[in-house]
Amino acid sequence: MTERLTGASTAISRYRWVVLSLCWLALVLTSVDRSTWGPASVFVGEDLGVPLASLGSFATAYYVGYVLSNAGNGFLSDRLGGRTIVTMSLVGAGIFMMIFGSTSSATVGIGVQAVVGLFAGADYAAGVKLITSWFRPDELGKAMGIFLSATSIGVVVANSTVPMLIEHFAWTTSYHLFGALSVVAGVVCWFLLRSGPVDVRAAATDSGSTGAVIMTILRNRNLMLVAVAGFGGCWGTYGFITWSNTLMIKGHSVTPSTAGFIVALFAALGVFGKPLIGIISDRFNGARRVPAMIVLGCFAITLLVFGMLSTPIGFLLAAPFLGLSAYCYLPLLVALIPRLVSSHVVGSSAGVTNAFWNIGSVLVPITVGAVFAASGKSFLAAFATLAAGPIVAMVALYFVDERPSSVSVVIDTKS
Template sequence: MSVLAAPPARAASSSPYRWVILILSWLAFTMTSVDRSTWGPASASVGESLGVALGGLGVFVTAYYIGYVVSNAAGGFLTDWIGARNILAGSLFVAGGFMILFGSTHSAGIGIAFQAVVGLFAGADYSAGVKLITGWFAEKDRGLAMGVYMTATSLGTMIANAIVPSLIEASGWRTSYHAFGAVSMVVAVLCFLLVRPATAAEPEAAGVKRAPLPDLRPLARNRDLLILGLAGFGGLWGTYGFITWSNTLMIKGNDIEPVTAGLVVSIFAFAAVLCKPLIGLVTDLIGRGRRIPTMGVLLFFVIALLVFGGMSTPAGFLVVAPFLGIGAYLYSPLMTAMIPGLSGGRLAGSAAGATNAVWQLGSVIVPVVIGAVFSATGSFYAAFLALAVGPLVGAVLMFFVREKRPSHAADPEGTTTEKKTEAPA
């Protein structure tokens, strides 16, 4: 299939088609988020069906995130090398296929393997989307664009928790995996047909026969990207630890009905869907950097986790849920919008993949840790204390990031005029 001609870089940043690119990137990322979040409300039913004890359910999530971390690290590099469209569409299509296979398995061992493969392909679309947004949106508009893009993670959680419990009651947990896997494959085909590169220099652009391998040495020496990665590790420790265990902890630890627990997590995610674009727009308009707001959100997240952990009734969980959603998600678009400024546009895919790989290590470790804490103590609050440690460490680490504040005249590649602001010693 011939590739649509790529516009010049500056034309891309003002073209109306950039909103089509954003919507498609967001839609793909939303579907992988839905696929990932399906496990939370479905886990208890899957465990009963496959004969897995409560304490062993975290192994499925850890298997998924091992694959997810690997695909983030490799997917960013491949995005810069063979093109964002190919990675966005191809990875989502295969992940959707293995979602369907997971919904058909009757073996715990094979199910764990399928989860690992889903994660192995699902993780690559994040960096592909960041690369596309970096190319199609100038720095002065990137906070809003990243805010919209990152609503995918919270929207995926909201959709899964709103739909999966009812699907389980009506037809069993397997239907959820079959349905979401099929939709993922359809979205992948749309992305392949409609996404086009931002510049003529991109690997997929007409006339580009073979792109050179990206030189990753500047990223390996980038102190600030490393710290940003470690801070995100702490944030996602809290976020995905909550997403993975919140339904089961509310059901097993406080006798909350499954549909009510799903409603709590849906409200948690819906608050973030509303607020992510808003915080991106506000930081764009203020133009004074994203480091300090990120620290504030992470500290707010710590407080919200501790308050939520002290609740014991459906009403209490429902009241705290939107505040917890704001804390659990609003740091991510701010961190993501910082990446191209720290890495430069040419390595934006590799930088996004590498930092997200470090972030997602928190997602790999935390399900098993929280499962062990709850199994050992039987305490709902102890589990939330363990979750709160992550964002607290993340807030401290963000203090040491030296943020680059590009001028509003910066080009879409994110490589022009920049003012570097040192963090306080």
């Protein structure tokens, strides 16, 4: 009997890494889908006759869909399971990426970007739900760090390959290619993913109705503060990803390929930094709040420093430091969520908080574009606007209690 349990435990231990790998791959591809816009935006604008100040409309449309998706699909992840939502996310986003690559109308393109965001946004909450079901709370820093490194890799892949594809083919090629890859990955996830045995239960019993779940989430003070913190962090991170290529090209005459390389270098540091900070926080008794505050403070400072630079060499030297601070707060915030809520609302909580986080991503493209234009195309003014986000985030985290007493952990060894 003991040998049978040991064998089952070993199988679970091995398979959870398959789950993490597939969730990671799915998030890489939806992040590539999102990040393709940055290096392609100038060329899309020229092709579709969109002025520079209006390019932010495409990114804003994407994030409107993304936010709505997170708000709703977190609940669907809890109801239908992570596998269904991950598959739907990848296949839907992939199909509409290919449609966007074939559009010749700016109006249609903006609408299609919103639909891409609507599908791509479903992936995150479902991934958090699946990973949380396979990894214990004291391992979540490492697991979420690895999972969320996918968003950085997506930026690296997009900024490394899209300029090259545009140079040799056209901007449409990247949308067709990455869209097709997303569809294939969605089919693979459908056949290989399943939920796991780890259960994090609140001491009190919560109603399972959607209305009761929403009220449970909204009454959770700590969760709402984490939502505000993520809003500020995403304001800085995705504002930079959306606008940095264009700002460097138009503000300081940096070549598109050099701008793409700088943003890829920025994101590459996040690839290594996210798992590393997750592992460190697990080792130090699972601390999340204070390290996240420190990282966000560094993020605000490095954004201001970047805004004071004007040469490609300066941007290249600053990009790694900016990349570390722009990404490493995120796994700490995500790993906080399962500690603050019970398991049956983890997907819903992840979806709602990420939706609120990405309201920053909705507002920042238009805000930065307006500030850049109103300030006489001031590079520093644009980056000072981005830096306001992590400052707000740092203040919100100061008031979070990351160790509430109402959550306990159960591991179902029968699974």
